[in-house]
Amino acid sequence: MKWQGRRQSGNLDDRRGMSTKGKFAAGGGVIAIIVLALQFFGGETGQTLAPIVEQLGNGQGSQQVEQRDLTAQEKEMGNFMATILASTEDVWAQIFNENNLGQYQDPSMVLFTDAVSTGCGNASSASGPFYCPADQKLYMDLAFFDELKTRFGAQGGDFAIAYVTAHEIGHHVQTLMGTSQKVRSLQQQNRSEANRLSVALELQADFYAGVWAYYNKEFLEEGDIEEALSAANAVGDDAIQKRTQGDVQPDSFTHGTSEQRMKWFMKGYKTGDITQGDTFSALLN
Ligand SMILES: [Zn+2]
Numbered sequence: 001m002k003w004q005g006r007r008q009s010g011n012l013d014d015r016r017g018m019s020t021k022g023k024f025a026a027g028g029g030v031i032a033i034i035v036l037a038l039q040f041f042g043g044e045t046g047q048t049l050a051p052i053v054e055q056l057g058n059g060q061g062s063q064q065v066e067q068r069d070l071t072a073q074e075k076e077m078g079n080f081m082a083t084i085l086a087s088t089e090d091v092w093a094q095i096f097n098e099n100n101l102g103q104y105q106d107p108s109m110v111l112f113t114d115a116v117s118t119g120c121g122n123a124s125s126a127s128g129p130f131y132c133p134a135d136q137k138l139y140m141d142l143a144f145f146d147e148l149k150t151r152f153g154a155q156g157g158d159f160a161i162a163y164v165t166a167h168e169i170g171h172h173v174q175t176l177m178g179t180s181q182k183v184r185s186l187q188q189q190n191r192s193e194a195n196r197l198s199v200a201l202e203l204q205a206d207f208y209a210g211v212w213a214y215y216n217k218e219f220l221e222e223g224d225i226e227e228a229l230s231a232a233n234a235v236g237d238d239a240i241q242k243r244t245q246g247d248v249q250p251d252s253f254t255h256g257t258s259e260q261r262m263k264w265f266m267k268g269y270k271t272g273d274i275t276q277g278d279t280f281s282a283l284l285n
Helices: 072-098 144-150 158-176 179-189 191-214 224-234 237-245 258-271 279-284
Strands: 012-014 018-021 031-040 047-056 064-067 108-111 115-118 121-124 130-132 137-140
Touching: 012 072, 072 108, 072 158, 072 191, 115 137, 130 158, 137 158, 144 158, 158 179, 158 191, 158 224, 179 191, 191 224, 191 258, 191 279, 224 258
Parallel strands: 012 108, 108 137
Antiparallel strands: 018 064, 031 047, 115 121, 130 137
């Protein structure tokens, strides 16, 4: 994808250089240490003051947040992520405007290493990239994208990362439009449909990722769509189950098959029309 020189978002919160170090001295009591970490990141994205609240239990003593410098390659990745994020902001602001959906509200994106505390609870790299509706933030440990290649067998590439990011942004869009909330209450009313509703929600996020790609056509390079499809293929429920448990159980699917995920991404990419993304009728009727 052509991304150098394009606008970078100011809504990127890069915490990759930070790690919590230090042992607790023995002793009773529960203490909370509030660590204010001044955080800089390179490029045109400016700087943010990010308060980190560390809740420390069963011990006394100091715990420090260690900050190391990011490598040149990590900085480059940060710039790339800030550019993708900016592009989703521009595209969705335009789509919301054109479809009278009100004002698009920018989410923020947190880049982290190993573990992070979020409005949806604590998370580790094992959760993979996710969107938390409670604080309207995307959380990404970029190590996932190495795993996407080595563990999930995707071909990788910058557009695979862009697709996954755009998928998570799709969940933000669903939150702004009220779809996520509707689906959650339907799932509570009808437990037997919960998985199918989850699949529909996930496939719609893939569709929205495709719509975002449609609006980025001028920046696409040869092979980009294949990178996205390869990633979508790799994270299909059937592909993951085959790899992890050897057999495939469609009733337990929560994200959709590889074929469905690729199909809905492509539908978004070909139409560029958000009104074509009714995965719910397509799946539930
Ligand atoms: Zn998802």
